[in-house]
Structure formats: structure tokens, C-alpha cells
Amino acid sequence: MSSSSDDEDALALLQLINVQRHRRYWVHPVWRMSQEHRYFKMMEKLCEYPDRFPTVYKMSLECFHIVLSKVRHGLQKKHTNWREPICPEERLLITLRYYADGCSFKSLSTYVQRGSTTVQKISTPAYYNRKELDIVQLSRRTSFHLKKEKEL
Template identity: 55%
Template sequence: MQELNIYPERFQSFYQMSSQCFYKILALVRVDLKKKSTNWREPVSPEERLLITLRYFATGCSFKARSFYFLKGHSTIHEIVHHTAQVIWKKLQPVYMPKPTQ
């Protein structure tokens, strides 16, 4: 991500949004995406959780493909995408998305 921040047009191309938009979304969801550290491992950061999910949304690639790219287990990617999507919906739906109707 740090390398992509140097080149905003690459960030835009890779994640299908500007870095400013990314940080605006991150500010809204960071607290709900933050996990506690344990003695055994450091948690995946809120930034990386959001990046993983946004890349999944942008490409639709499988969780297994995402796991190779982000160097995380495929079940970890699955959990991150599902949890982050729920947080995004919970935080952004009332402000930006109307409730779905039949």
C-alpha cells in the first residue's frame, strides 16, 4: 500500500477508487475492523482488511487467489472479506445507500 500511495493513479487503477476515498472509508470503519493483539500473533490491520475487501470487490477473484496475493490463508481472507463487508454495510448504508426494496 505504501508503494501505491506514491503513485495515486496506480492506487486508483488497482482499487477502483482514489486514495482520498479509501481513507475516508477507512476513517468510518477503522474502529470496527481493529482486532486485539495476542501473544501468538499480530492481527491484520484495519487498512489491510479494507484493502483485501476492496480488491475482492474490484476483481471478484476467488479467496484462494486473494490469499496468494496478500500472503494470508484462504480461510483468513474469507473471514476478512465477510466481516469487512458487513462493517462497510453497517456504517455506509444509512448514509450513502438506500435500503433495498422488492
């Protein structure tokens, strides 16, 4: 009789494990703000002042465009009927901000006005392949040389 009870307990435990969390929202209302108020729009404004860009992202605007041109294909997501994907520019900016600040995903998600899970998936190092990381290193050196040329 004991084995029957153990089997029932095991089945009950298995059922609890397999129950998936029910999502209340596809996108939480806090993050469903109009597109004009997104963090990315602030970045577009920041691009008008290239001298201020490095204070936020720790790289020059020229270097950002070099890196973006190299990794854009890997960051591009498909458009669907359900929702618009996050553009490669914003994905790269979120990643740069994460590495520049070293803050938690929760605090960064508030700053960029996206969900913390979304920010975590965007910012994980596995998202970028080794070739792209080599390009980032190359772009840092290019940025350094561009800075030296401006000083001369």
C-alpha cells in the same frame, strides 16, 4: 440385538463427527514470509503514487482514507502475545480487492499472501454492518465529486 448394534453404530458415527481436524500449522510456512514481502508493503508503495491507486482498488486514495476513518473501529482487532493482528488498513484493502476483482478466495489469498480462510473471514459482507456500508456509498459519491472538482 439389533438395537444394540444400531446404538454402537450411532455412537461411532457421533465420535467421528466430533473429532476435530488436527492443524499441522498455526500459520502455514508459505504465508509466514517476512513482513517486508507482504502485499501490504506493496500498497504502501502504491500510496506514493495516488494516480495509480484507483487502477488497483477502484477508488481514489482520498476516498480510501475517508472510508477507512469511518470503519477503522470495526476492523480493529486486539493485540495478543501469540501474534500480531491484521491491521484495519490491510483488512479494508483485502476487502476492496475482493470486490474489485470478484475472484475466488484461493486466488486472492495467493495475491495478498494470506491464508484463504483468513481472506474469506476478512472479506465476508457480514463483517461490515449496515451503517458502514452506507458510509462506503457516501464515500463513493464524495470521490466522484472530488474527481469532478479536479477536472474543473
